[in-house]
Amino acid sequence: MARQSIGAMKFSKVYPLYVQKAEKKQRTQAEVDQIISWLTGYDAAGLAKQIAQEVNFETFFAKAPALHPNRALIKGTICGVRIEAIEDPLMREVRYLDKLIDELAQGKAMEKILRQA
Template sequence: MARHPVFSYRFAKIHALYVQKAQRKQRTSEEVDQIICWLTGYDAAGLRQQIEGENDLETFFAEAPRMHPNTALIKGVVCGVRVEEVEDPLMRKIRYLDKLIDELAKGKAMEKILRQ
């Protein structure tokens, strides 16, 4: 099976796009980072290191300290695809993150986004 091209996208570029999307909807880069850290287990320093290290998405998720145990509660559609039905584990993680950032941009409360 061929490797999906999105896996080689630079996380720093994706992060910048997430921040832009959030800011267009009057949300903050801090909220974006909070979501990313919640999902992946990175702390602020680890997240900065991933951004500055120019790692790709595959490396970013491979080096993540731990995926949050409540990721199974992330459900819904992103780009016409149900995140809970994505078979490839790496693509599912990417879609989880996309879904959470979409929820942020749509004005959802952080408590709900973080499945608390």
């Protein structure tokens, strides 16, 4: 997907899909929110505000309070592309989030998902 289209996508439209994916695998919205908070630094109120304002992905990541320094430890492939090979910074941030949600849906422990162990 091109940067222009991913950057223009509304985070509020994708967020429910993240939650749905997690819940299908008996995970929770709270876990999805914890992942987003870890990655971006948004607290519950900040995340709710971004969703309510229907910001796009570009704005969502640009306004993130504190992108986690350990996000560079997120490796692997998503949609057949190696995350560490993605050059576009916005696309890489979106793929980091996608990868973390995939790991949650695959049943990984939160401490592993959040690169704590």
